[in-house]
Amino acid sequence: MSAGAMLVALGLEAVFGWPEAVYRRIGHPVTWIGAAITGLEARMNRPGPLRTAAGGVVTVVVTALVAAAAWVLAQLLPAGWLGMVLSGVLAAPFVAARSLHDHVAAVARRLAENDLVQARQEVAKIVGRETDALDVQGVSRAALESLAENASDGVVAPLFWGVLFGLPGIAGYKAINT
Structure with a gap:
């Protein structure tokens, strides 16, 4: 996949994200992957x-199924x-810049409103730690740490794998990362 395609993906995702109306109607490709993982895990995750x-x-x-499906889609696309x-457009759902921005914002x-209680509730949505005792600096630090970690997982790595291996690369990365 070209750098141009990745710029299109990043631009579309940054501007539109994954609209709530679309999510309500069809879900999101990453949630589809998660559902497949959950279904297989329920069948195969047995003690022993x-x-x-x-x-x-x-x-x-x-990962193979997701990458193969993406490869088939990529083969159907016109040249030029x-x-x-x-x-x-097909790669955009695998980039998470807008969601990341919205949560940290x-x-x-x-x-900025000096509402520490609400700030704690907002940061709790993006971190895996207890937030009730965080002060302003703690909330800020937690948000920035989450931004750094998730920028790697949700933006940089998908774009990297997309440039390197095209649509199968970006989709396969999201499957592994899910």
């Missing part, structure tokens, strides 16, 4: 000596600038 191997099989199967734009807004 093969538990780790089963987890590896689930990882490989889901239209194919590049469509490739970017909500924390910043609450802090």
Whole structure:
């Protein structure tokens, strides 16, 4: 996938994100991947000596299926600038810049309003730690740490794998990362 397609993906995702109306109607590709993982895990995650191997099989199967589906879609795209734009459109759901911005901006807004209680509630949506005792600096630090970590997982890495291996790369990365 070209850098141009990745710029299209990043631009579309930054401007539109994944609209709530679309999410309500069809969900999101990453939630589809998560549902596949959950379904396979429910069938294969059994106590015993093969538990780790089963987890590896689930990882490989889901990643291969997602990457293969993305490869098929990529093969159906026309050549030239239209194919590049469509490739970017298909890649956009696998980039999470808008969601990341919106969550961190909500924390910043609450802090700017001097509403520490609400800021704690907002930051709790993006961190995996207890937030009730955080002071202003703690909330800020937690939001920035989450921004740094999730920028890597949600923006930089997907774009990297998309440029390197095209639509199968970005989709496969999200499957592994989910």
